[in-house]
Every structure is written in structure tokens, then in C-alpha cells.
Amino acid sequence: MNSVNLIGRWTRDPEMRFTQNGKALTKVSIAVNRTFGEGADFFEVVIWGKIAENTAQYTKKGSKVGIEGRLQQETWEKDGQKRSKVVIVAERVEFLDNKNSQSNPNNEIDGFQAIDDDDDIPF
Amino acid sequence: MNSVNLIGRWTRDPEMRFTQNGKALTKVSIAVNRTFGEGADFFEVVIWGKIAENTAQYTKKGSKVGIEGRLQQETWEKDGQKRSKVVIVAERVEFLDNKNSQSNPNNEIDGFQAIDDDDDIPF
């Protein structure tokens, strides 16, 4: 079991690219406010596939989002040193800014996005 | 382990009362939209203590909220029949309507509310 749920705001615009095998990959950072209003924690978020595309397209720095995902340890080498950090792999991203509820009455982009990209999800 | 995380909207105004021992108790129902936009699920939510008061004071029918809590089985008797249902006991409620972000720059009621007033530890 490895499950994470967060609500927060992007601290910068989501950056999307395609990997060599053609899969969309978005990286972004989230600010999660602490319970009693004293500051925030900042985490790195990694998103794959169709929701990576949707997130890059429909959200930006400051957007409020809800995330369902899991924790992952990323490891790499730098100067012969093993380094590692914890990131959140988002499996669902819910867009929580209802600014567009006027202009988007059907709420099509508000709500969870599908996990996968290699398929058919209407979006 | 018993952990639930939801984002949704109240389907009616939260109803608060005080129990005999003076503890605030709010009951409300939440609509949680399904992933692919096809309908919603409706759940009953029970809130205790200070967040019960805050929820009743600052949210209403239609308010968007994030909930951290746990599942609980409520049981009772009716006509000599044992009945039971599942409710969510919310230990934190995050108010997600940023309408008030203008009028409430310090964001005091936006964000998680403390669990406790002055009593026992629910967590």
C-alpha cells in the first residue's frame, strides 16, 4: 500500500515534455498549506500520460488542485554520489479552480482526469 | 488503518446541534463526482467538535470541500430490526470555495480546521 492525497496549489507552471517512447510527462511542484495556517510544505509532483497533458493544458502556477497518487523514491548519481529524493506520482489530478464554472457550465475539465494515455479517454 | 479522503459538495446545509455533553455535532451529506463525469456518489458525513462548528458556520449547501476522515458503521434498531449504515467521520474539512479569497485575505477559514476544541483526541 502506497497512497497519497493532497490539496494544494502549483508553485510554478507545469512543464510537459514527451519521453522517447512518446509518453507525456509533466513535472510541477505543489504547495500544501499546513493545518493551522503556519506555512506550507512543498513537494515535487510527477504526472504521466493523458492527465500530464491535461494538467499542462488546463492548469498553471497558482492553480488549486487535488491529487491522488503514490510516493516514489527517485534515485540518481551526481559526482559519483548516490542521491535520492521523494516525489509524488499523481494518478489523478482534480482541478479545483471554479473560475471557469461560468464559462464552462458542463464542467468538463473540472473533475478527475483519467490515469492513462494509451487509450480512449474522451478528453 | 481506516482512512478516507474525499472532495465534493454538500448536498444540503450542514445541520449542527450540541450533544448532551456539550459537544458540537454536525451532519451533512456530500456529493462526490465520479472520475469520468458520469454522475456522483452520495455519502453521509459526521463531524465533531470545533470543525463541526466551523463547518456549520462557514459552509452551506453547494459548498465544495475536501475531507480527511474515517469510515464508521452506524448501527441502530428499527421495528425490532437491526439496521446499519456507513458514514464518514470527518477529522478535517478543507473549504475549497475561494469566493471569499478576496474578502478573507488571511485565508483564516480557507484551509483545514483544527480537529479539537479542548477535548479528547480523535486522532
Added chain:
Amino acid sequence: MNSVNLIGRWTRDPEMRFTQNGKALTKVSIAVNRTFGEGADFFEVVIWGKIAENTAQYTKKGSKVGIEGRLQQETWEKDGQKRSKVVIVAERVEFLDNKNSQSNPNNEIDGFQAIDDDDDIPF
């Protein structure tokens, strides 16, 4: 967002069947102990696909499991009355009885089972 995480024990043997479209469906009930040892809550669990098969094959009444899933409201009619109840749709089931850690050194069935076999809806 709709996310549930539980640890508990099956209160009865998982019952598996295949739906008309050939998808495995397992129903079972879980007992989740409360924090301070006073009793338990009982919830109904619904499992689809390959993990439905694995759960039916490798677990039984009394098995300890961890569940990742989501809440779902089931509705039906009885005597012209609309009825409804809350169930947990398990998207992952982790088998926590390490009795078999001897006989199953590779731990292949201990740990999360994949959600799907070969089809739609990864989540």
C-alpha cells in the same frame, strides 16, 4: 477525489463469480478494528478483475488484508422502495498474512495485486 485505505480481516470467505461479460467479481466483508481496541467496524468490499480472482484464490475468512480503493454508493429497489448502501471498491488488495512467507519465498502473492487483467479502467 475518492480514496479509501483500510487494514482488516475478512469476516467470511470471499465469494467470486463471473459477470455476463466474463469479468470476475468478488464480494467479501471486512472487519476493521477501531483505534483503541473497542470493537470493529464492518464494511462490504467489491473487487473486480484479476485481483478479484487472486483474492478469492489466496485469501479466506480471517485473512488480514490491506485495501486501497474508493467509496461507492450502491442503489437498488426493493418492494418499490429505493434503497442504497455504501461499499468499498477495492482497487488493490495486499495480503498481510505471512504464514506463507516460508512456502512462498518469492512473495509473489504477498503484496499488491495488479488491478486489471487485460482490460479497461486501470483505476
Added chain:
Amino acid sequence: MNSVNLIGRWTRDPEMRFTQNGKALTKVSIAVNRTFGEGADFFEVVIWGKIAENTAQYTKKGSKVGIEGRLQQETWEKDGQKRSKVVIVAERVEFLDNKNSQSNPNNEIDGFQAIDDDDDIPF
């Protein structure tokens, strides 16, 4: 909202100490197996209060546990460089080794431990 749920095993013995203000603090590291059996992720876990004491007393390297908690960003300075890492603050720890289910039929230490230390929780 900031919620994490994990099942895994301690990679080393939990190390407990008391802070200056007399609060118990346990640090430990957890290995969480990936879904399809390919490897594990390793995370640092921080535990406060009574459950810090219980965890140090009743678990050790290799113990299987379930954790409910939240993510926290720890920051510090090293060589004039700002550094930061993500840790899990465990608010509940469930002991999942049922070795003692024989010798401990009442299961008193199996199950969640309370969060706080400044009180009375029977344990």
C-alpha cells in the same frame, strides 16, 4: 489535505530519543514494496509521542507496519547550502506482525496507537 497511507517494513531498528521538552521522537526508515514486485521505495518516517515510544518498544528492523500520516518537508542548512527532504510524519502505526498473536491473544499491541503523548492513552 495532506494524507499518506503506507504498508511496509522497517529497514532498521527504530531509534527513539526525547527532545528537550520531553517529547518522545522516533526516527526510522520504511521499505514499501512496489505493486508488481519490482523493488521497493524507501522513505524516512518520523513519529512523535506515545506511538514513538510504542514503536521503539514493540517493533524492530524487519517489522511489518501500516502507517497513517502526512508528508512533511524538512529543511536545514549545510555548508551554507539550503537542503530539504521529504519525510512522513506518522500519526498512527499499526503493527502487522502476528507472530505474537499466540503469545498475545488479546492483541493489545496489535492495532493502532494513539497520536499523542501528553496524556493517558492506556498503553
Added chain:
DNA sequence: TTTT
């Protein structure tokens, strides 16, 4: 209806 209930698990350990």
C-alpha cells in the same frame, strides 16, 4: 450476519 461478522475478523483476530
Added chain:
DNA sequence: TTTT
């Protein structure tokens, strides 16, 4: 009984 239901929210947007």
C-alpha cells in the same frame, strides 16, 4: 432526498 441530493451537489456543481
